[in-house]
Amino acid sequence: MALAAVAAATPYLFFENQALWLRMAVRILDGEGGAVAARALARGLGTLWRRGDHRSEIEAPLHRLRERARCVQLNALEEARRWIEVTAVTDVVDSAERDPLDLELGLENLIRVAAQYDDSEADARAARFATAIATSFAEAHRTVLDLGKVRHSAAAINALEGCARAFALRLWSPMIATHLQIVRIEDTQSRCVGHCYGCRA
Numbered sequence: 001m002a003l004a005a006v007a008a009a010t011p012y013l014f015f016e017n018q019a020l021w022l023r024m025a026v027r028i029l030d031g032e033g034g035a036v037a038a039r040a041l042a043r044g045l046g047t048l049w050r051r052g053d054h055r056s057e058i059e060a061p062l063h064r065l066r067e068r069a070r071c072v073q074l075n076a077l078e079e080a081r082r083w084i085e086v087t088a089v090t091d092v093v094d095s096a097e098r099d100p101l102d103l104e105l106g107l108e109n110l111i112r113v114a115a116q117y118d119d120s121e122a123d124a125r126a127a128r129f130a131t132a133i134a135t136s137f138a139e140a141h142r143t144v145l146d147l148g149k150v151r152h153s154a155a156a157i158n159a160l161e162g163c164a165r166a167f168a169l170r171l172w173s174p175m176i177a178t179h180l181q182i183v184r185i186e187d188t189q190s191r192c193v194g195h196c197y198g199c200r201a
Contacts, residue, residue, distance in 0.1 A: 001036065003024060003027060003028055003032060003033035003037040003040075004033055004036045004037040004039075004040040005040075006020070006024045007024060007025075007028060007033075007037055007040035007041040007044055008040045008043070008044060009044070010025075010040075010041060010043075010044025010045060010047070010048070011044055011047045011048055014044075014048060014053075014054070014058075024041075025041060025061055028041050029041075029061060029064050029065070031068075034079075035072075035079050035082035035083050035086070036082060038065055038068060038069070038082070038083070038086050039082045039083075039085050039086050039089075041061070041065065042062070042065045042085075042086045042089040042090055043089055045058045045061060045062050045065075045089075045090075046062075046089040046090070046092065049062065049092050049093070050092070059093055062090045062092070062093045063090075063093055065086055065090055066086070066087060066090035066093060066094070068083075068086070069083045069084070069086040069087040069090070070087065074150050074151050074154070075150065076150075077150060077153060077154055077157070078154075080150050080151055080153075080154035081154040081155075081157060081158050084151065084154055084155050084158060085158065133163050133166060136159065136163055137159075137160065137163040137164075139159075140156045140157075140159035140160045140163065141156075141160065143155070143156035143159075144156040144157060144160065
């Protein structure tokens with residue numbers, strides 16, 4: 001856990017205490033700290049990548065984390081969820097499209113684009129994203145109930161949590177407030193809540 005805590009500070013340590021960061025990164029890349037530490041390091045490096053900072057220096061560790069996530073034997077559900085997130089965070093180094101069920105990453109991209117460009121397309125994308133949450137939630141819910149492979153179940157549970165957090169935060173609200181088309185977020189909320197009650201029935 002200590003390694004993961006240090007790795008979470010990667011965006012700061014990479015610039016302010018690179019010697020400490022390098023020692024920590026080497027240990028994690030060699031397998032110490034398991035999936036928890038690997039995920040924390042991947043998140044921190046992903047932040048630096050999106051900023052465009054020192055990409056040549058962080059590309060190699062991102063690739064190593066990505067390869068570990070792809071090759072690791074997934075048996076426990078929680079462990080699988082963490083390695084799947086490592087894969088998602090490191091998609092950027094291969095210019096891979098994000099997982100369609102990874103709505104949180106999609107939301108992050110939306111917010112970044114909206115901050116850069118104040119135009120009608122940013123508003124339209126926010127509206128489309130908001131109304132698509134219920135569909136993604138339903139798809140993830142079906143996958144969880146199928147009780148298939150650990151990797152599929154883990155990805156679906158990550159998606160369910162992501163949908164719930166994305167909807168609860170409603171970070172798109174300022175963007176769709178000026179959208180010409182009326183977007184009924186309440187309909188999306190009703191569908192998600194309906195699926196939740198369906199699970200309990």
